[in-house]
Amino acid sequence: MKLIIDSINFLLPVLYFVTVWAYAKAFFSDSPSAKKTKTPLFLSVVGIHFFYLLARTLFLDHPPITDIYEIMTVMSFSIAATYLVIEFRTKVKGTGYFILNLAFLFQLLSTLFIHDVEEVKPVLRSYLLGLHVSSALLGYAAIAISAVYGFLYLMLYHHIKSSRFGVIYTKLPNLEMLERMSMVAITFGFVFLTIAIAVGFVWLPRAFTNFSYADPKLIGTIGIWALYGGGLGAKKTIGLQGRKIMILSIVGFVISFFSLTVVNIYFSGFHNFH
């Protein structure tokens, strides 16, 4: 089993690279074979990645969240799975290149530095923790994806405004669709952050004696959750749309990224698992 896990670990970045390459070939040079094979290939890679995470969890007897490089492979999987849902929901298959680069990058870093932690704290063996962390990562992956679509929207927006009708104009889906994809990702992200927070509230006080509502990571995550919830609400109520909401999706991601980074680096509390 160890051999299988190690083999897949080295195979995954290669598979992601080939998938990104197929999506790039389909997008930039309209290759018919790449267009035909990229989605089935991607589907298989997501399947293999899922099997890898499952095997790792069962064989090592803990969810793959014990160190930053385990979290990176879960993050890579989260991005890939979220994009897969978006591709199947919107039937738009041309934007994978821009998203899957992130999945490839996270997986590459994980593959290079991952190691099997010998001593795992008992608290990290909890499957409820697995659900809490996976939901949070899926949520953040979706937020990252929404920002990529927001960025693509703004690129196409400015190309159309300034009458530049090059490859961006020709190949990207229409503005309304990019906005919709970004919004699907945000909704997806909001739902997973909600699950992460809900599970956290149930499990964290039970698992940690020093649990505190003043924990910086908890406050940060709830802040981000409230920010996106407010944005979604504003879209529904005041009909915020187009360029502004896409800028907000990017701003939201940047805030999330910095708040989490700052919290993880400069603050300490009960909420550190490794």
Next chain:
Amino acid sequence: MNLVAVGINHRTAPLEVREKVWYSDDEIRHAVAELKNNLFSECFLISTCNRTELYGVPNNGSPIAEDYALADQLKDFLISFKSASAFVERKHFYHFFSVGTVQHLFKVASGIDSMVIGDIQILSQIKDGYTIAVEAKTTNTFTHRLVQAAYHVGKRTRTETRITEGAVSVSYAAVELANKIFSDLGKRSALLIGAGETGELTAKHLVGRGIGKLLVTNRTRSKAEELVASLGGEAVNFERLTQHLLHADIIISSVAAPQHILTKNDIGRAMKERAHRPLFIIDIGVPRNIEPSVNNVENVFLHDMDALSGIVDQNLQKRKAEIPKVNAIIFEELTEFHNWHESLQVNPTIADLRDYFEAIRQEEVVKNINRFSPENRELLELVTKRIVNKLLHAPTTNLKNGSGESFEEKHTKLHIVRTLFGLSKEARHEEKE
């Protein structure tokens, strides 16, 4: 290849000349029937607004000769049939012979010979012309195979190259642009201001693409109502133009007005009221109808004639860049058609050659059979047959294996063999007599 074509198109004659030799379906039917009776064993005629072309297999044509007299006769026929001699001359026509004819038809079917490169209508127009000829019973195996091959070229061109991609008219470019902003035109509404030709055409294309609602407005209300009668939609008051901005997602403005009919302030106010829903404005008025700074308003996309022409030019360049790929397809299909035609030609020649030698052998055996003893007569049959087979082995093999030879070389070879041994139909006929 015994095939000839004469034609007139946008490159050889202006519209006022081309329209004089435009053939209706009925005229095509009568013309091909008359030609079949007098000059052709098979023929068909294509007539569109950009070209009239006649293709035929001459009754008594030589396989190689370029029969300019016949071509002139056909040009005169096409002119006189339409009583157009006062307007159309032979010099307005072009002609093709043999394999050149096939190549030309393939170019036409691929769309690279069209006025607008990649025009997809031409294939159905070839089909229409050929169907009339089939109904008039002026076609047969050769023309059937030729037209099938042309369809194949057309289909391959469309699926294997990008020659038909991208809008190549200003009105289509506007619709293409609308499709880059909105994902479902069925949920959007358009407002047509004025009655310019391009504006009307753009509205027509939007209706064709299933636009949810079309509003039409004009300073003269009756003109708006006239347009609504032909395009559908709803005629609305010109005086309440700024109010209509709240309901339309696409505005096509084509008004002859000395100053701007919509300013940045008008659009800015409207955008606030419409909660900044994206607005696409196509200004095809000259001078421009919409204040250019409107494009600075958020979620407003303003494009004028120059921007749309830019899309058209770019798409035309892209289509032109596909021509080498199309030519490669034409070459492949030409080779395929040539091989098919070749098989028709080589096998009968070999059969005729064998018949000719066999006839001589039998004649000599019958003449001399009595000089041989009964026990040697069977041997005589065997030996003479063997001699004939050995004599014919090399010519047969060389006729069949012609790879590397050009089309003309192969036909010259067949022509020489048939002439040397008197294998032409006429020669065989005279010999029998």
